[in-house]
Amino acid sequence: MGEEAREVDSSATSPRPSVTIGSSLISMINKLQDILAPVVSDKPQISLPQVAVVGSQSSGKSSVLEALVGRDFLPRGRDICTRRPLVLMLEYRAEEPGDEHTEWGEFRHLPGKRFYDFSAIRREIQAETDREAGLNKGVSDKQIRLKITSPNVLNMTLVDLPGITKVPVGDQPRDIEAMIRKMIMDYITQQNCIILAVSPANSDLATSDALQMAREADPNGFRTIGVITKLDIMDRGTDACNFLLGKVIPLKLGYVGVVNRSQEDINKNRGIATALAYEEKFFNEHPVLCIGNLSDRCGMPQLARKLNQILEQHIKRVLPDLKARLNSQMVSVSKELQAYGQPLESKMAQGVVLLNILTKYCEAFAAMLEGKSQEMSTKELSGGARIHYILQSIFVKTLEGVDPCDDLTDDDIRTAIQNASGAKNALFVPEVPFEFLVRRQIARLLDPSCQCLHFVYDELVKISRTCEVIELQRFPVLRKCLDEVVVNFLREGAKPAQRMIENLIEMEVDYINTSHPRFIGGKKASELAMQQLKAQQGSRSQLNNENPVFSGSTRTWGIPSIFGSRTSAVQSGGRFGEQSHSESMPSTINLREPPSILRPIETTDNEAAEIIITKLLLQSYYDIVRKNMQDLVPKAIMHFLVNSTKQNLQTAFIQKLYIENMFDELLKEHDELVSKRKRNEKLFEVFKQSLQTLEKVEFDVSSQTSSLGTDFSVGLPRIPNTLPGLHKTSEISQFTHHSFSMPYTTDTTA
Numbered sequence: 001m002g003e004e005a006r007e008v009d010s011s012a013t014s015p016r017p018s019v020t021i022g023s024s025l026i027s028m029i030n031k032l033q034d035i036l037a038p039v040v041s042d043k044p045q046i047s048l049p050q051v052a053v054v055g056s057q058s059s060g061k062s063s064v065l066e067a068l069v070g071r072d073f074l075p076r077g078r079d080i081c082t083r084r085p086l087v088l089m090l091e092y093r094a095e096e097p098g099d100e101h102t103e104w105g106e107f108r109h110l111p112g113k114r115f116y117d118f119s120a121i122r123r124e125i126q127a128e129t130d131r132e133a134g135l136n137k138g139v140s141d142k143q144i145r146l147k148i149t150s151p152n153v154l155n156m157t158l159v160d161l162p163g164i165t166k167v168p169v170g171d172q173p174r175d176i177e178a179m180i181r182k183m184i185m186d187y188i189t190q191q192n193c194i195i196l197a198v199s200p201a202n203s204d205l206a207t208s209d210a211l212q213m214a215r216e217a218d219p220n221g222f223r224t225i226g227v228i229t230k231l232d233i234m235d236r237g238t239d240a241c242n243f244l245l246g247k248v249i250p251l252k253l254g255y256v257g258v259v260n261r262s263q264e265d266i267n268k269n270r271g272i273a274t275a276l277a278y279e280e281k282f283f284n285e286h287p288v289l290c291i292g293n294l295s296d297r298c299g300m301p302q303l304a305r306k307l308n309q310i311l312e313q314h315i316k317r318v319l320p321d322l323k324a325r326l327n328s329q330m331v332s333v334s335k336e337l338q339a340y341g342q343p344l345e346s347k348m349a350q351g352v353v354l355l356n357i358l359t360k361y362c363e364a365f366a367a368m369l370e371g372k373s374q375e376m377s378t379k380e381l382s383g384g385a386r387i388h389y390i391l392q393s394i395f396v397k398t399l400e401g402v403d404p405c406d407d408l409t410d411d412d413i414r415t416a417i418q419n420a421s422g423a424k425n426a427l428f429v430p431e432v433p434f435e436f437l438v439r440r441q442i443a444r445l446l447d448p449s450c451q452c453l454h455f456v457y458d459e460l461v462k463i464s465r466t467c468e469v470i471e472l473q474r475f476p477v478l479r480k481c482l483d484e485v486v487v488n489f490l491r492e493g494a495k496p497a498q499r500m501i502e503n504l505i506e507m508e509v510d511y512i513n514t515s516h517p518r519f520i521g522g523k524k525a526s527e528l529a530m531q532q533l534k535a536q537q538g539s540r541s542q543l544n545n546e547n548p549v550f551s552g553s554t555r556t557w558g559i560p561s562i563f564g565s566r567t568s569a570v571q572s573g574g575r576f577g578e579q580s581h582s583e584s585m586p587s588t589i590n591l592r593e594p595p596s597i598l599r600p601i602e603t604t605d606n607e608a609a610e611i612i613i614t615k616l617l618l619q620s621y622y623d624i625v626r627k628n629m630q631d632l633v634p635k636a637i638m639h640f641l642v643n644s645t646k647q648n649l650q651t652a653f654i655q656k657l658y659i660e661n662m663f664d665e666l667l668k669e670h671d672e673l674v675s676k677r678k679r680n681e682k683l684f685e686v687f688k689q690s691l692q693t694l695e696k697v698e699f700d701v702s703s704q705t706s707s708l709g710t711d712f713s714v715g716l717p718r719i720p721n722t723l724p725g726l727h728k729t730s731e732i733s734q735f736t737h738h739s740f741s742m743p744y745t746t747d748t749t750a
Contacts (some may be wrong), residue, residue, distance in 0.1 A: 025425050026155035026308070027691055029315055030089045030147070035686050035693075048188040048322070049315045050087070050157040051307055054184055055198030055210045056162035056544040060229030063260035063275075064198060065160055067300045068307075070272050071116040072153045073105070074160070075126045082132045085183070086125065086160040087145045095151040095254040101200060103150035121146070133613050139176065141183050154308040158196070159187055164209040181213065188217040192318050194311060195224040201231045201240050201257070215249075225310065226255035227544070231289070232282050232440060233262075244297045253310060256303040257289065275298055285414065303611040323694050325657045330687035339470050354478070357471050358657065361482065362650040364467035369646055382466075386459050387642060391634040395452040399630055404622035406617050434617050439509045441618065442625050449633045450498060456637050457494050460645060461487060474673055478657075479665040485656045490645060498641035504632055508625045520620035530615055 029048055034483055055061045062074045062081065069090065072176065075081045094104050105115040107124060115121045125144060133140040139162055162180050188280070195218055197210035205228075214224045228243050242248050244255045259279040261270065283289050283298045296302060344350045366385035367373045464486040513519070520528075532680045657666060663700045 026157070026311060026315065027091065030091055030155065030694075032690050032694055033087070033145075034087055034147070041260055046159070049192045049193045049194070049311060049318055050159055051194045051196050051311060052159045052161060052184075052187045053196045053198060054161055054188060054213060056208075057165055058198050059163065059198045059210065060227075060258075060260040061160065061163060061198050064196075064229065064258060064300075064303070067260075067272055067276060068153070068158070068304050069148055069260070070150070071103075071118045072266075072272060073121045073125075073148075075122055075129070076266060079636045079682060080159055082162045083129050083137070083139045084162070085141065085143045085187070087143050088158045088160060089145070090148040090153040090156050090158070091149045092155050093149045093151055094155055103148065103152065105146055105148045106700065108145035108147075131256070138180060139183070141253060154304050156308055156311050159193075161187060164213070185217060188214065191223075192314075192322070193223065194307070194314060196227060197224055198227045198229055198308070201234050201243065205243055208249075208621060211249055221251045221253070223253075223314075224251050225253045225307065226251050228257040229257055229260050231298075232259045242295060244289075244294055253306075254551070255297060255305060257298045258300050258303060259283075262358060278281060295579045319356075319694065323691065325675070326687055326691050326694065330684060330691065333683045337677065337680050337684060339473065340673060340680070341471060342475055346666055347660060347663060350667050351658075351660070353471070354658060354663065355548050357475075358476070358482075358650060358653040360469040361467065362653070364469060365464060366646050368463045368467050369642065383463055387456055390452060390455045390459065390468065391637065394455070395448065395633065396630045398448060399445070399626050402444075402626070404438075404618050424731060433511050434614055437614065438512060438618055438621050441622050442508045443505065445508075445626070445629050447628060449501045449505070452633060453494060453497055453641070454499060454636050456641060457490055460490050460642065463592075464490075472670050475667050476670060477668050480611075481657060482653070485652060486649070489649060493641045493644050500636040500640060501633055504629065504636070508628065512621065514621070516621075516624055518620075518624050518723060520616060528612075533695055538646060569741065634638045 032048055053061050053065060062076065065088065066072055066074055101116050105118065105121045109128065115124065128144050133143050164180055167175055187193055195214045197214040199205055199210050201210040211226065218224050228240050231240055234240065240257050244257050246254060259282050261275040265275060279299060288294065289298050344353055371384050373383060465483065551706050
């Protein structure tokens with residue numbers, strides 16, 4: 001530490017980067033990182049511009065990052081060391097006279113604690129990695145956020161990602177390569193991410209894992225910067241000219257070559273400044289890399305400035321879209337906050353909110369019934385339209401299709417007529433069987449009428465649960481109690497409707513009004529019956545003519561005669577009542593006992609006419625009663641249940657729920673909702689603060705750009721003459737003139 005501290009102190013007299021429009025842009029992004037970090041997840045919806053460092057294990061990623069910072073602070077080892085994404089925010093801070101500490105680090109998970117010892121930063125990174133990813137080489141996608149403030153850095157945000165590996169070690173799962181690749185792709189596929197693809201010079205660039213993944217995420221190469229590391233250990237007689245000039249794999253942003261610290265340098269604790277001095281000497285003395293257009297593509301200072309400049313221009317380009325997304329997020333959070341509502345701290349506020357909820361609920365319920373709901377569906381019937389469909393298309397149509405004689409056979413009707421005649425034959429159609437049969441058929445209307453009532457009741461319950469206002473999501477107890485009140489109210493409303501329906505049926509059953517003007521009457525029924533009977537006889541006569549075997553034959557029915565032996569007696573010459581002496585006395589005649597159930601066997605023409613007349617009377621009177629029920633049952637349901645609920649539901653709510661000593665219980669919120677409200681309030685303030693920051697930077701950029709004209713080279717960070725441990729070189733000025741005269745520079749060789 002002593003040697004490294006002396007090196008940093010020796011560089012303290014070197015010129016430092018100055019704050020410009022460009023550097024303020026990156027500082028703003030760093031500030032947004034700080035603002036958004038506590039409230040967004042590791043994969044936030046707001047993607048901020050940053051540089052993701054991608055490379056395989058041992059490609060030199062850590063050395064590149066440490067050289068950019070000028071400090072040795074990352075964990076080292078043979079196996080995988082970066083096991084969690086490290087979001088590294090570099091913030092330039094001008095050194096002021098009398099400062100005891102000129103540079104320090106701060107972790108997001110340790111707010112307010114500054115690390116002035118960079119070896120302690122390394123230990124904390126290792127400890128935090130072990131806490132989340134385990135002690136035996138496991139990996140995790142949860143970020144570690146570290147901000148380093150120093151006068152020796154340029155403003156930028158980098159993400160150090162785990163190195164691409166092939167073979168699992170320790171506790172790593174078998175699919176460790178796929179896991180790491182997915183983690184890397186989650187970052188570099190974001191359009192606001194600049195990809196820093198690190199590849200060692202002593203390997204084939206065409207097989208570089210970093211460049212391969214960068215090409216997948218950025219097919220056109222507009223967001224990818226190539227870094228060729230370890231140029232000092234290439235085979236003798238070879239150089240990286242083709243790599244650096246983009247002749248092997250072209251990139252729009254080009255390549256930069258660097259020299260890393262060797263493992264020997266690390267083992268001997270040689271500082272970053274020493275390594276940078278060695279790198280400068282190497283490039284200055286290299287016979288090829290120190291000349292022409294290659295000199296501005298070599299060295300860590302060139303990489304730092306190129307990253308800084310590209311990131312600034314990238315931020316300028318994505319600034320409008322970033323602002324739009326922040327606005328969109330803030331509007332979304334604001335709407336969600338409105339749904340959660342404000343905390344209720346007084347009885348008056350509770351009463352106002354409760355009354356407002358009950359009123360809105362009743363208005364929504366009435367609107368659903370009347371077809372005035374704002375959420376009217378175009379795909380299916382809903383609300384009052386479903387109730388109308390039940391009453392008219394289900395109840396009325398079903399009754400119209402019912403035949404009152406569909407469950408009565410001719411034998412049933414004839415049996416009823418004979419039973420009503422008693423022991424004698426009736427001269428006319430008796431009234432008793434007609435009334436008995438018609439009452440039975442009228443009673444059948446009770447079940448479908450009650451079913452219709454239950455269908456409407458179920459629909460009203462569904463409507464009550466569909467029209468819940470959004471404020472009810474806050475209060476689960478109120479929601480449950482409100483549902484109970486509605487269901488009980490509907491149940492109570494269904495009782496008088498059912499009693500009314502039962503009374504209507506009983507009225508029709510109790511009094512058969514044969515004087516009804518639409519009733520067909522006995523005389524008309526007899527005429528129609530005779531016409532039907534003649535038509536049936538005519539069809540039978542035609543059938544008999546077509547089948548001669550049945551013509552003229554008649555079937556007679558009678559009682560077996562007790563005079564059956566008279567013929568034989570006369571023929572034998574004996575007198576009536578006398579038997580021939582030559583014959584024996586006949587045996588006793590026994591009648592067959594009647595069965596327990598007797599049914600008529602054959603229908604006479606008179607009985608057939610009676611059956612037809614009875615059917616006609618049944619049909620006529622049943623139609624009268626059916627029309628009454630089709631009209632009165634829907635009226636009873638609408639009056640006692642539907643309209644009564646619509647008119648009196650709010651009164652029931654006030655009586656049952658609007659009670660002051662119940663306010664606290666009814667308006668108790670979900671614990672989860674309370675935490676969501678607090679989180680969204682914080683999010684809203686974060687987005688608001690972020691937008692204010694963006695607007696301030698936009699104002700600064702627009703005002704300075706208008707005063708400076710269209711020279712985009714103005715506003716780039718002033719390039720310092722040295723980084724820690726470096727000396728001023730002519731190559732830096734040449735690099736400045738060549739690479740940064742245009743905004744968002746691209747490699748012309750690509």
